Amino acid sequence: MKALIPIVLIVAALLGVQLIVSFERPPIDTVQQGFRGTGMEEGVNPRTEAKLVEANQAPDSYGPTEPGGPKASEIYQNVEVLGDLTEDEFTALMISITAWVSPDQSCAYCHNVENMASEEVYAKQVARRMLQMTKTINSKWKDHVADTGVNCYTCHRGNPVPQQAWFLESGPAESAGGFIAKRQGQNVATERAGYTSLPYTALEQLLVEDGNIRVQSASALPIAGQPGVGLQATESTYSLMMHMSDSLGQNCTFCHNTRALGNWEQSNPVRTKAWYGIRMARDINNTFVMPLQPLLPEAHLGPQGDIGKVSCNTCHQGVSKPLYGAPMLTDHPTLGVASD
Known part of the structure; x- marks a missing residue:
């Protein structure tokens, strides 16, 4: 009988480990999602939620630019999508895009910095089309993105290629x-x-x-x-x-x-x-x-x-509203207007 006790303890210990591995430890919060009485509830692990909050922080805001001034198309060459922006709006958006997409590579990721109007860097052509896509999402697909909208950071999160x-x-x-x-x-x-x-x-x-x-x-x-x-x-x-x-x-x-x-x-x-x-x-x-x-x-x-x-x-990226619903068009409302 004594010889069986260690075996029982070992089995119990193994089962205990299995239980710990298989189930999330309490406390688990419950959120009512649907109609009462239907069991339409979500279990929320506050420890997991804390990690998600940390990973889904909205980018820093630089604030809106002052209105007025010459158009970007009057100052710069080969501006096909954002030519209707003022010079200040255009510059502010370029700074933001750099932070959203290529903070390490800076402007050189999309441009020949010796000739910013050049088309020789493929990423510039990609970025132009992505800007048109962003404008389309924010204007055509409001039934999904509402007025919250999206910008480059929504997907890129500081990476030239979205990791997801x-x-x-x-x-x-x-x-x-x-x-x-x-x-x-x-x-x-x-x-x-x-x-x-x-x-x-x-x-x-x-x-x-x-x-x-x-x-x-x-x-x-x-x-x-x-x-x-x-x-x-x-x-x-x-x-x-x-x-x-x-x-x-x-x-x-x-x-x-x-x-x-x-x-x-x-x-x-x-x-x-x-x-x-x-x-x-x-x-x-x-x-x-x-x-x-x-x-x-x-x-x-x-x-x-x-x-x-x-x-x-x-x-x-793990949450029901990207970046927990942070507004993406506050600083750059032009991204919510469809391209011609």
């Missing part, structure tokens, strides 16, 4: 061999699918291609001529939902009443914002980001030779 851009998967071999001879874009754990075996091609299908997002298909097998039908289409939807959940630091009940996932009447209003966000991501990727691929050097492309694309995590 995504590329086509290259790791999982498509031919698995054995019982599962073809992976069909899934059946292997990947980070973007929440380390599940759900399809790791969901971002390509649903945030680049105009895939049909279905929570539950009525047919187990695909039907010719009916895209988005079949069990795998449903699994792609869940894969995207896993990605969105991780990106926003929320679970399903942030948008859905999980007893009726597809029912809009029982969903939170923020589900509508998510609907617009998905379509905004498609617009950004297809209209602005992917056409820039030929300009980029090989070092900035992914393993499959593709440009980094945007998803929910590119802006949100």
Whole structure:
């Protein structure tokens, strides 16, 4: 009997370690997200939240510029997007963009500093298109970004290339061999699918291609001529939902009443914002980001030779509102006006 006691203690200790590893220790705060009585609540770990707050600080504000003065197009050469700004507004925005995107490389990241009007640095052409994209987001997609808006820092966070851009998967071999001879874009754990075996091609299908997002298909097998039908289409939807959940630091009940996932009447209003966000991501990727691929050097492309694309995590980075909803257009309201 005495010999069994150490064994029992060892097993108990191992189980205790497993419990510690598997569950978040209290206290955990609870936030009501949806209708009372539906269980639409979010668990918030205050220790994790503190780290997120630290990682999602808005950039320093330099304050708005004084109105009036000559236009940038009258002072500088080859100003195609921001020529209607005053000289002071233009200079202030350039200083801010440097801090937002290339604080270490400074102006030389986009310009030949010996000839600022030159087009020889590819990053200048990319930056010009990104400014047009920012203006489009803030003017066309207000149903998602509201008046808070976005600027370069929302995604870049002081890095020339946003660290949360995504590329086509290259790791999982498509031919698995054995019982599962073809992976069909899934059946292997990947980070973007929440380390599940759900399809790791969901971002390509649903945030680049105009895939049909279905929570539950009525047919187990695909039907010719009916895209988005079949069990795998449903699994792609869940894969995207896993990605969105991780990106926003929320679970399903942030948008859905999980007893009726597809029912809009029982969903939170923020589900509508998510609907617009998905379509905004498609617009950004297809209209602005992917056409820039030929300009980029090989070092900035992914393993499959593709440009980094945007998803929910590119802006949100673990919180439901990027940078906790800090206003991004206060100093530079011109970024909220669509380009001609």
